[in-house]
Amino acid sequence: MEHLPHAARAATQVVALGRPERAPGAAVNVPVTFTSTFVAGGPTIYARTSNPTWEALEEVLGALEEGPGMALAFASGMGALAAVVGLVPAGGTVVAPRHVYNGVTGLLDELAATGALRVRRVDPEDVESVVAACEGASLLLLESPSNPMMELTDVPAVMRGLRTRYGAERPVVAFDNTFATPLGQQPLRWGVDLVVHSATKYLAGHSDVLLGAVVAHPERADLRERVHTYRTLHGAIPGPMEAWLVLRGIRTLHVRLERASASAEVLVARLEEHPAVQHVRYPGFGAMVSIEVDGGADAADAVCDATRLWMHSTSLGGVESQLERRRRHVLEVDTVPENLIRLSVGVEDVEDLWADLDQALRHGVRRSLDGR
Numbered sequence: 001m002e003h004l005p006h007a008a009r010a011a012t013q014v015v016a017l018g019r020p021e022r023a024p025g026a027a028v029n030v031p032v033t034f035t036s037t038f039v040a041g042g043p044t045i046y047a048r049t050s051n052p053t054w055e056a057l058e059e060v061l062g063a064l065e066e067g068p069g070m071a072l073a074f075a076s077g078m079g080a081l082a083a084v085v086g087l088v089p090a091g092g093t094v095v096a097p098r099h100v101y102n103g104v105t106g107l108l109d110e111l112a113a114t115g116a117l118r119v120r121r122v123d124p125e126d127v128e129s130v131v132a133a134c135e136g137a138s139l140l141l142l143e144s145p146s147n148p149m150m151e152l153t154d155v156p157a158v159m160r161g162l163r164t165r166y167g168a169e170r171p172v173v174a175f176d177n178t179f180a181t182p183l184g185q186q187p188l189r190w191g192v193d194l195v196v197h198s199a200t201k202y203l204a205g206h207s208d209v210l211l212g213a214v215v216a217h218p219e220r221a222d223l224r225e226r227v228h229t230y231r232t233l234h235g236a237i238p239g240p241m242e243a244w245l246v247l248r249g250i251r252t253l254h255v256r257l258e259r260a261s262a263s264a265e266v267l268v269a270r271l272e273e274h275p276a277v278q279h280v281r282y283p284g285f286g287a288m289v290s291i292e293v294d295g296g297a298d299a300a301d302a303v304c305d306a307t308r309l310w311m312h313s314t315s316l317g318g319v320e321s322q323l324e325r326r327r328r329h330v331l332e333v334d335t336v337p338e339n340l341i342r343l344s345v346g347v348e349d350v351e352d353l354w355a356d357l358d359q360a361l362r363h364g365v366r367r368s369l370d371g372r
């Protein structure tokens with residue numbers, strides 16, 4: 001693989017890392033390596049352990065998250081999160097925010113129901129209660145901004161609190177950085193042990209692939225090793241084509257995010273003034289926004305159905321703008337408002353996005369008023 005001058009910035013890393021060595025006539029992109037096994041005598045024996053296409057992607061992800069050489073690609077974001085939860089010993093305790101990606105809620109509930117682990121739910125904005133809930137816990141899962149409530153956690157303060165109160169006995173801290181991406185924040189710098197991604201979202205960026213990743217802190221090679229072992233033994237591996245697609249998507253991560261974030265700011269300012277919108281949740285950066293609309297769940301559903309440009313679909317982080325009412329999912333916790341619509345702002349022209357959203361909001365609220 002190519003190596004960059006140490007000081008290369010993120011926008012350069014996404015373009016330049018994970019490429020073959022420069023040599024006259026060499027390809028500029030890594031190939032998709034379709035193989036299940038390797039000729040004996042080399043570093044890799046079998047393709048459930050590693051694959052050269054994953055390694056190129058892992059090089060980029062590790063560098064972006066400030067964990068060079070510490071990234072591992074997984075079959076999906078949930079595959080990566082399951083590997084992290086797999087670090088918890090039998091009967092151990094996991095501390096998690098009350099609002100978190102609903103697949104995580106489902107996974108933890110499932111494992112708690114079988115007695116595999118215990119779960120404590122916390123308000124992620126209340127640092128003291130997060131720290132206090134970690135008494136005897138094996139794992140603290142964080143997600144900030146949280147999905148879909150956009151709550152923020154003061155992670156450096158949580159890490160200070162954990163160190164002061166528990167010292168070396170503190171739980172492993174894992175952080176889901178899917179919403180912000182490493183261009184928005186780098187949680188390993190705050191001292192968390194593991195960063196998790198659903199690369200399905202912004203990193204891949206085109207709604208055409210599922211893939212996940214875990215990046216360990218440079219001083220936690222032990223955790224990287226255990227997560228790697230989990231991946232190998234549980235077979236939670238990505239396909240080489242999927243890894244290649246994510247690597248291809250990452251090349252434009254910075255320009256996609258710049259555009260989407262700038263448009264999100266414009267839309268947030270207008271949504272705050274919109275007569276059909278009660279409340280806007282926006283963390284102040286990134287391209288994810290949640291709104292609560294007049295007229296309850298029915299109106300929110302009508303808004304989602306009335307868009308013609310915005311895609312009414314779950315998921316986020318694609319070039320196309322997407323929206324959905326989160327409570328339509330049975331796994332979504334009931335403290336998420338029924339009328340909350342989550343918006344993932346894409347890279348289309350912002351005036352087109354606004355025109356479509358505005359007409360859908362007016363339509364949805366009119367329909368719910370007519371129904372009264």
Ligand SMILES: *Cc1c(COP(=O)(O)O)cnc(C)c1O
Nearest residue numbers: 076077078101178198200210211
């Ligand atoms: C989508 C998502 C996941 C799950 O990732 P998949 O790739 O769909 O398995 C986890 N965390 C967050 C924040 C997500 O948005």
